[in-house]
Amino acid sequence: MTTTDDVPAVGDLLKDSPKNWGKWGPDDEVGSLNYLTADVVLEAAKLITSGKIFTLQTPMADPEGDPVWPGRSSAERRNVMDEGHYLAGKGPAFSGGAHYADDVMTCFLQGSTQYDALGHVWYDGQIWNGYDAKTTVGAMEKASVFPIAQRGIVGRAILLDMARFRNKDYLDKGETFTHEDLMACAEAQGTKIEPRDILVVRTGWIGKWYKVTHEEFFADFIEPGLTYSPELVQWFHDMEIPNLVTDTIANEVTVDPVSGVTLPLHNALMRNLGVTLTEIAWLDDLAADCADDKQYTFLYAAAPLKIMHGTGAPVNPIAIK
Structure with a gap:
């Protein structure tokens, strides 16, 4: 089976790709996070030497707009209770006279720094671990973000600053x-990618969002x-x-330059191998510090929001050095 315009179907492109389906049992919904065992976490904790903390989430509901996939809208936050309601005589009265503020937010669950559910993208009618794609109808019954959120993610991470490696702002x-470029970047940094590392890759792209107009950022978007x-x-x-x-x-070049397939690694890595994808991370501050102290490995900890049946969920990861 192939698609039009000489672009192969994803199933054809990945017909010989390895799969981890069944590796952790027929009911698994967290995939390669199973590699992050207690021993891995304990070893990662030894990387903490200075106590420096970096949060990796981009702001949500920024009045200037949030960096989101084209077609998605930025998060919108609005007050539903504040001192203005009390001045208008519409605030609820509490014994003792306390006032309060309250607000609501509408957002795409993948409209900020976030984790994809393993069932977020698929082909040939099957999502991660071989679950039927029909389990996504109406609500993601299998391989949603909820099991990932319940488990949490902690391990040794390595920053691979590809922008700085290529002497670019972005x-x-x-x-x-x-992957060979990633290894070369690590070597240039004086580090080495180890098995079961969480890969944190900086391109400078989200940093660019805050430096150029939104029209420039999205023009001819790729x-x-x-690349696959x-x-x-x-x-x-x-x-x-x-x-x-x-x-x-989206964690990968938007359109594979060789095959023409859009986002093939979402399927090759996430659907087939169970690699969790974390997108729209803010890495510029962490990268600047790594360049300064030459420590590119650190303890990484994250827990996306526990959205039941969610295809993704916002997260504020923490890097501790």
Whole structure:
């Protein structure tokens, strides 16, 4: 089966790709996060030497707009109770006379720094672990973000500053790199990617959002990022990578320049291997500190919101050095 315009179907492109389906049993919904065992967490804790903390979420409901995938809207927050209600005689009265403020927010669950559910993207009628894609109808009954949120994510992470490695503030539109480039970047930083590392990849792309007009950011939209190859997928599989974190909206180059397939790594890594994807991370402050003290490995901790049946959920990851 192929699609039109000489672009192959995802199933054809990935027909020989490795799968981790069944590796952790027929009911698994957290995939490669299973690699983050207690021993891995304890080893990661040894990386804490200074106590420095970096939060990696972008602001939500920014009045100037949030960096989101084209077609999604920024989060919108509004007050539903504040001192104005009391001045108008509409605030509820409490014994003792206390006043309060309250607000609500409407947002795409994947409209900020967030974790994708493993069932978020699929092909050929099956999501992660072989669950039927019909389980997504109406609500994600299998492989939602909820089991990931319940479990939490803690492990050794390594920052791979691809923008600084290429002597750029941010990578160009559609600029690609491979797993070999990631290893070369680590070597240049004086570090090494270890099995079961959480990969935190900086392209400078989200930083660019705050430096240019939104019209410029979205014009001819194609993000920089990792590009698909069988060798890259096999490397992720062999290295038992549990989590890919990037400062882009979709974690990979938007359209694979060789096959023409859109976002093939969402399927090759997330659907097939169970690698969790964390997108829209704020990495510029962490990267500046890593460049200063030369410590590119750290304890990474994250727990997305416990949204039942969610295809994704906002998160504020923490890097501790």
